[in-house]
Amino acid sequence: MSKNTIAISGASSGIGLSIAQLFARHHWSVFVAARQKTALDQMQLIWEKKFPESTLHCTVADLSTQEGCILFASNIKKHSPQLNILVNNVGQFSSGTLLGGATDQLEHFLRTNLLSAHFLTRALSPLLLKTPQSCLFTIGSIAAIAWPEEMATYALSKAALHAWHRGVRLELKKTEVNTCLIIPGGTYTSSWDGVDIDPDELLKPQEVAALVWKHKAGDKEEVTIVKET
């Protein structure tokens, strides 16, 4: 039988990288995509030493474009006859309000945080559908619910992503593809670079990754995780 396979969008750092490392530790084949080749090359070197039982396939692609999503999906389909898990993880964050933020901020967030999931899932759904008990994860955000005023544009893009995921869940209900929406609170990654915050007030990316591992059988439709105070 082929090896269990996971694909994670935007996984050269942060939550995506933690998910990749966790599944690699369990000898899964891991497919990742990000824009910067140097970070992916570095990841490949580490993999060979640290996770010799896991194959890492890297794709340099801008997933905010449909072409980038199709390129990533093509590389997965070329190398694997199955896809057990797809994690729509890629997302970018910066503060900004709907009326006062940069003019193109909403468009940028909708492309990166919403349409990436849409185009990638459409391209990979045939592979998920033919893999028994596969699971589609989407990494949302508590910002979509808490709606902090200073990050309203990001919150809107994540609220749209939550709605997209719930719609896809309904469409997949009669199939063998399970779905899980993970809704994390603030997590200590490079998204927080330049922000004056105590890392102890935030989740660790490994805590979010652990939820993907825990619910990989698709036993939960939605999971929220926030830092306990």
Ligand SMILES: NC(=O)c1ccc[n+]([C@@H]2O[C@H](COP(=O)([O-])OP(=O)(O)OC[C@H]3O[C@@H](n4cnc5c(N)ncnc54)[C@H](OP(=O)(O)O)[C@@H]3O)[C@@H](O)[C@H]2O)c1
């Ligand atoms: N950190 C938090 O506090 C937090 C809280 C709740 C939810 N989330 C969500 O969790 C997810 C991961 O966040 P994170 O904080 O782990 O992010 P991160 O550390 O900033 O990592 C983002 C990853 O995505 C890649 N990436 C960014 N834009 C891309 C694009 N257009 N195409 C391809 N790859 C791209 C980056 O590599 P390149 O730059 O090389 O492309 C990097 O590998 C996001 O959806 C985020 O909204 C984060």
